[in-house]
Amino acid sequence: MTTAVAPPLLEDTKLGPKAGGFYRRQNIWTGLGFGIFLGFVAWVVSHATIQGSNWGSDMVVTCTMLGWVIGFNVGMGTFNAPIRWMLGHDQTHEDELYAAGVSQGSSRYFKFCTDHKVVGTQYLVLVMVLFAVGGTLAMMIRTQLITAHSSFLDPQTYNAIVTVHGMVMIIATIIMVSGPFANFIMPIMIGAKDMAFPRLNAMSFWVVFSAVPCLLATFFLGGVNAGWTTYAPLSVQAPPAMDAFAMTIIVFVVSVTVAGVNTIVTVATMRAKGMTMGRLPIFTWGSVVGGALGLYAMPAFLVVMTMMITDRATGTSFFVPEMGGSQWLWENIFWIMGHPEVYVILIPPVAAVLEIASTFARKPVFGYKVAIAGFIAIASLSIMVWAHHMFTTGWAPNLAGPFMITTELISIPTGIIFLCTIGTLWRGSIWTRLPMYFVYLFIWNFIIGGVTGIYLSDVPADQFFHGDMFVTAHFHYTLLGGAMIGATAAVCYWFPKVTGRMLNERIGKVAFWTIALGIQVTYFGQFWEGFQGMARRIAQYNPQFQTANQMSTIGAYILMTGWIIFLYMMLNAWRRGKIAPANPWHAKTLEWKVPTPVPLENFVVDPVVTSDPYTYGEGVPDGQVVPEFAPTKEPELVPAGSAASGEPTATGGTN
Amino acid sequence: MSFEAEIDKIEADTILSGKPFFSRPSGKIFLIWLPLTIVGVLIGLYAPHHLLPVLQSPEGGDVFATIVFFTVLAAPVAALVYAISFYSLIAWRHKGEDPDVPPPDAEPQRENGPMTVLWLVVSTFLVVVLLFWGITVWSAQQIVHPNALQVNVTGQQWLWTYSYPGTGVETRNLELPLNRPVQFNITSKDVTHGFWPAVLGVQVDANPNVTTVIRTTPNKLGGFTVQCSQLCGLYHAFMNNKASVVTPAQFATWLQSNGANRISAAVAAGTTPVAATTAAVSS
Ligand code: HEM
Ligand SMILES: [Cu+2]
Ligand SMILES: [Cu+2]
Numbered sequence: 001m002t003t004a005v006a007p008p009l010l011e012d013t014k015l016g017p018k019a020g021g022f023y024r025r026q027n028i029w030t031g032l033g034f035g036i037f038l039g040f041v042a043w044v045v046s047h048a049t050i051q052g053s054n055w056g057s058d059m060v061v062t063c064t065m066l067g068w069v070i071g072f073n074v075g076m077g078t079f080n081a082p083i084r085w086m087l088g089h090d091q092t093h094e095d096e097l098y099a100a101g102v103s104q105g106s107s108r109y110f111k112f113c114t115d116h117k118v119v120g121t122q123y124l125v126l127v128m129v130l131f132a133v134g135g136t137l138a139m140m141i142r143t144q145l146i147t148a149h150s151s152f153l154d155p156q157t158y159n160a161i162v163t164v165h166g167m168v169m170i171i172a173t174i175i176m177v178s179g180p181f182a183n184f185i186m187p188i189m190i191g192a193k194d195m196a197f198p199r200l201n202a203m204s205f206w207v208v209f210s211a212v213p214c215l216l217a218t219f220f221l222g223g224v225n226a227g228w229t230t231y232a233p234l235s236v237q238a239p240p241a242m243d244a245f246a247m248t249i250i251v252f253v254v255s256v257t258v259a260g261v262n263t264i265v266t267v268a269t270m271r272a273k274g275m276t277m278g279r280l281p282i283f284t285w286g287s288v289v290g291g292a293l294g295l296y297a298m299p300a301f302l303v304v305m306t307m308m309i310t311d312r313a314t315g316t317s318f319f320v321p322e323m324g325g326s327q328w329l330w331e332n333i334f335w336i337m338g339h340p341e342v343y344v345i346l347i348p349p350v351a352a353v354l355e356i357a358s359t360f361a362r363k364p365v366f367g368y369k370v371a372i373a374g375f376i377a378i379a380s381l382s383i384m385v386w387a388h389h390m391f392t393t394g395w396a397p398n399l400a401g402p403f404m405i406t407t408e409l410i411s412i413p414t415g416i417i418f419l420c421t422i423g424t425l426w427r428g429s430i431w432t433r434l435p436m437y438f439v440y441l442f443i444w445n446f447i448i449g450g451v452t453g454i455y456l457s458d459v460p461a462d463q464f465f466h467g468d469m470f471v472t473a474h475f476h477y478t479l480l481g482g483a484m485i486g487a488t489a490a491v492c493y494w495f496p497k498v499t500g501r502m503l504n505e506r507i508g509k510v511a512f513w514t515i516a517l518g519i520q521v522t523y524f525g526q527f528w529e530g531f532q533g534m535a536r537r538i539a540q541y542n543p544q545f546q547t548a549n550q551m552s553t554i555g556a557y558i559l560m561t562g563w564i565i566f567l568y569m570m571l572n573a574w575r576r577g578k579i580a581p582a583n584p585w586h587a588k589t590l591e592w593k594v595p596t597p598v599p600l601e602n603f604v605v606d607p608v609v610t611s612d613p614y615t616y617g618e619g620v621p622d623g624q625v626v627p628e629f630a631p632t633k634e635p636e637l638v639p640a641g642s643a644a645s646g647e648p649t650a651t652g653g654t655n
Numbered sequence: 656m657s658f659e660a661e662i663d664k665i666e667a668d669t670i671l672s673g674k675p676f677f678s679r680p681s682g683k684i685f686l687i688w689l690p691l692t693i694v695g696v697l698i699g700l701y702a703p704h705h706l707l708p709v710l711q712s713p714e715g716g717d718v719f720a721t722i723v724f725f726t727v728l729a730a731p732v733a734a735l736v737y738a739i740s741f742y743s744l745i746a747w748r749h750k751g752e753d754p755d756v757p758p759p760d761a762e763p764q765r766e767n768g769p770m771t772v773l774w775l776v777v778s779t780f781l782v783v784v785l786l787f788w789g790i791t792v793w794s795a796q797q798i799v800h801p802n803a804l805q806v807n808v809t810g811q812q813w814l815w816t817y818s819y820p821g822t823g824v825e826t827r828n829l830e831l832p833l834n835r836p837v838q839f840n841i842t843s844k845d846v847t848h849g850f851w852p853a854v855l856g857v858q859v860d861a862n863p864n865v866t867t868v869i870r871t872t873p874n875k876l877g878g879f880t881v882q883c884s885q886l887c888g889l890y891h892a893f894m895n896n897k898a899s900v901v902t903p904a905q906f907a908t909w910l911q912s913n914g915a916n917r918i919s920a921a922v923a924a925g926t927t928p929v930a931a932t933t934a935a936v937s938s
Contacts, residue, residue, distance in 0.1 A: 155889050162886075227886040233863065234846040234888055321864035327847050328862075361747075363761040370771055392849070392884075393860045394841075394867030404789050408782050415778040418736060419771065425743045427680075429758035432748055440740055447736050451729045455722065458789040460796060463857050464718040467849050467884025505754075531706035533853035535882045538892035542880065586757045617760030 038071025191272020286351020361428025
């Protein structure tokens with residue numbers, strides 16, 4: 001398409017009254033209604049047929065959860081297209097446009113919508129909700145621990161909260177970057193019109209969405225008292241909540257797997273002409289490596305949880321030692337998933353940090369290829385280190401040495417990533433906008449998380465530290481201080497593109513300093529508890545640990561305040577922030593070269609890619625451009641969301 | 656930017672620039688790095704004394720030494736990252752009038768081969784040092800004393816039981832004789848627990864149907880707490896008990912007060928069997 005006149009925007013297409021078929025009647029309400037209905041049917045049927053047998057309640061809970069998840073997705077429209085296809089009708093082009101959200105205004109955010117930008121936004125909101133839930137639970141834990149023998153929570157509730165806090169946060173951190181940004185931003189970055197499998201993309205969101213109620217249901221089914229690691233055999237004996245917990249994971253893994261495949265295939269097949277692998281923005285690489293590692297790790301989670309359900313509901317004994325099973329089998333499969341999983345969480349935000357550092361240092365990413373090699377090395381090594389979580393379990397003491405070696409070797413590629421980040425800042429023109437603040441905080445926190453990891457990987461030192469608050473502090477420095485702060489940088493960075501609004505940086509800086517302070521106080525308190533030898537996951541403790549605990553609790557309240565300010569800033573800007581220009585950071589990746597709000601299918605005219613996007617200061621023409629959208633003339637600005645209503649947009653769109 | 660300024664900028668950080676070290680970026684970064692490193696090293700040297708409990712065995716001593724050594728080794732590395740990042744904010748931060756206008760592009764530097772190789776070599780070297788330390792310490796801990804005092808530990812929801820084979824003693828409180836090698840044989844009656852006498856610097860899980868073993872030699876008198884380190888259900892937080900390291904004579908007495916006869920108590924405590932035997936015969 002090389003016409004001089006821009007073709008009309010897709011979202012202005014007038015659809016016939018029947019376009020979309022069933023989709024027209026489906027939205028989140030039909031999803032909820034159908035999910036509850038099918039869950040109820042499954043409950044009645046399983047109750048009637050399995051009642052009386054030993055493991056009846058486990059079967060009933062499993063079936064009910066399955067009924068809910070399937071029902072919800074049927075009600076949402078997840079299966080419409082495959083069902084119609086099986087019946088011999090394919091979706092028409094109009095149907096597809098309808099499913100992509102054409103002419104539905106903001107109601108498309110509550111529907112099965114195949115537009116990758118809608119899916120990304122849905123994920124962003126879900127992640128925020130999950131963090132709010134997980135954060136509330138965390139505050140309950142910290143409040144309980146403010147004194148040695150507090151009775152704010154009884155031990156039963158405390159254990160259930162510790163478990164769900166952990167799992168909610170793990171789910172949230174796994175999807176916090178790969179959900180919103182690998183969906184919304186990454187396809188535009190590579191010049192694609194959508195993800196490779198738009199329907200699977202929408203499915204991955206609604207499936208993980210339907211997993212969340214299963215997790216929260218555990219509170220009403222007796223509570224899971226075994227922590228997020230749900231070690232067997234305790235978890236085999238746990239109340240029926242454990243079945244809901246296992247179903248949550250199984251459903252979640254389906255979502256992550258689908259999303260991972262989608263990311264990889266999109267990058268493999270949907271790149272614009274000229275967008276070679278060596279010209280991909282570094283964030284794209286991070287998403288691909290993280291997604292691929294997820295494809296390795298997450299199935300183990302599904303497998304282990306399925307075995308757990310069969311142990312509980314049908315009487316197998318994989319993890320029951322008295323019947324020939326082994327708790328070490330559980331621990332091994334769990335950590336074969338568990339360690340790679342932390343890098344599934346970490347790699348995408350780190351890649352985003354490199355991307356942002358380059359934009360705000362006005363310099364190319366330092367060591368682009370080295371950083372990619374670093375990601376791949378981290379991912380490959382991370383599948384060989386799982387038993388560092390099992391140094392003190394008694395399983396294979398002879399393997400302690402080898403696993404100590406593989407674990408500490410990861411520090412080398414991790415160091416390389418540090419080199420690339422620092423190298424990008426080196427002699428940069430540091431532009432300290434809000435995203436850059438969080439890049440610095442990421443560096444400062446993550447170094448502490450990495451260093452303390454080395455203490456833990458030293459077997460003699462781990463004999464002291466395992467099961468201790470030191471471990472808790474370590475992984476909060478890496479996961480919250482590192483990964484989540486990196487993701488926060490990404491939120492600040494891409495917020496103008498996603499919402500069409502600018503954040504208020506003055507409020508943002510208040511939030512930033514509060515969060516930065518809160519993290520240090522909270523987790524230094526926990527390091528202190530850890531040095532003193534306080535066990536993790538305990539509801540009451542020896543009074544000698546009280547001062548350290550109070551420090552941590554005070555820090556947690558500071559941290560909470562910081563996040564609330566941050567949330568306020570986000571919501572406020574989303575509703576009535578300053579309208580964002582298409583490229584507020586003057587960045588060179590493609591997502592900034594399309595108008596905001598981004599039109600359906602992103603590019604009206606195909607982008608032209610002749611170099612990577614890091615040509616800062618090289619005195620050569622920008623090698624990643626979208627011809628249609630000449631950056632020289634400032635476009636007329638219109639808030640996000642109005643594109644669908646057919647007003648002129650920042651493209652100067654003709655209609 | 657004038658040509659001179661350009662050259663200046665490129666040469667500013669090289670010896671060629673002829674500038675004294677401390678007016679070059681690397682010199683200034685060094686000035687930030689040095690105090691940070693010193694603080695880090697001092698923390699490594701002194702903080703563990705104040706933070707850690709009194710460790711009562713050689714394995715505990717290893718934990719202590721490892722923490723000190725790793726902190727001292729990590730301090731310069733972490734300080735370097737902090738120093739560069741602080742310096743970049745001080746020296747290279749752009750303070751334009753309009754915050755919405757980006758600063759001019761920086762001098763591009765896509766890679767620096769020698770620097771990358773140097774970084775790799777140094778970090779690999781550090782990792783090798785850490786591994787050498789860890790493996791040496793770990794293998795030195797693997798010595799098995801054939802005459803070690805045997806203590807059978809059983810975990811159950813939510814308490815520990817200790818029995819001393821040969822003496823018939825079974826208690827809820829752990830007592831150990833000073834300077835006598837001890838071997839814990841640990842198992843569980845129900846779910847997985849974690850046997851964690853923190854100050855002894857060893858721990859292992861208590862698993863149903865298997866026995867796991869840890870060994871140590873208490874070398875300081877004093878009381879401590881055994882905790883459960885593996886979430887094991889409702890009252891996990893309360894699954895701890897008092898323990899202490901006592902002199903062998905006190906230990907023998909304690910065993911007897913818990914029902915052991917004199918001979919077996921003396922054997923277990925490693926006190927002179929002759930005196931004990933006589934005492935036993937005369938009674
Ligand atoms: C240099 C890098 C790192 C090393 C050497 C390291 C080492 C370790 C070791 C040995 C443990 C087990 C401690 C124990 O239970 O006794 C551990 C726990 C953990 N690490 Fe790291 N780690 C590193 C980086 C990370 C990163 C980057 C993340 C996440 C982004 C992370 C997340 C965790 C988590 C979640 C746990 C605890 C899991 C649990 O027991 O609940 N670590 N780490
Ligand atoms: Cu790990
Ligand atoms: Cu326990």
